[in-house]
Amino acid sequence: MKKSLSYLILLIALFAGAQRANAAYLIDTTYVFNSWENIMDLWADTTLINTPVEVYGNCDIDIVPDDSKALSMLNDEAVAVMIPDSYWFINSDYLKKNFSGKMRYFDDFMPLFFTPKIAFVQYEDVISFWGDINQYYYIIDFATRKVEKLDRNKLLELLGRYPDLRMRYESMKDNKTDEMITDFFFQYVDRLTEDAGAPYILDYLQNSIQ
DSSP states (O other): OHHHHHHHHHHHHHHHHHHHTTOOOEEEEEEEESSHHHHHHTOOSEEEEEEEEEEEETTEEEEOOSSHHHHHHHHHTOSEEEETTTEEEEEHHHHHHHOEESOTTOOSEEEEEEETTEEEEEEEEEOSTTOOEEEEEEEEETTTTEEEEOOHHHHHHHHTTOHHHHHHHHTSTTTTSHHHHHHHHHHHHHHHHHOTTSOOHHHHHTTSOO
């Protein structure tokens, strides 16, 4: 999972570089998914070829096909898209329609990370005139239908499922730093994914939102 994040940042940096150079960038193949069932099955509802991409930051891309029907489908029906090689972006409009939470500034398509048991997105904001940014993770909670920012309090809540991991986290002197919160969050993701008793995302979606 961590390796995927570093590759994703590199990939988007390449996009951003192309934009700064006023060069058009086309994605050879974009796989569009309209449900979590199809996401988990890796069964695309639609495949777009040679689709233009606009990049507004490390965590904000817009996919803008020339065909108006394809554009409407992306905006109104898509849950997420995947571009080679297995980089996922979620439709922020889908999140706003189906979940509550502080998502006022979510826009376009945002980096998505998931396992069969947890999903979360990456968001950034500019914190200075010089373009310095902060990056955050927001957890998609399918049980409460909320999108919640990962901070220390949220991490402690999540780690309640694994007392040994929470105890180890709380024993760290620098446990309030963003780096330590992120590190233990990924340890939680790994533990949850291997937990035979943990519910799956699709369990929450039966007879509910897609």
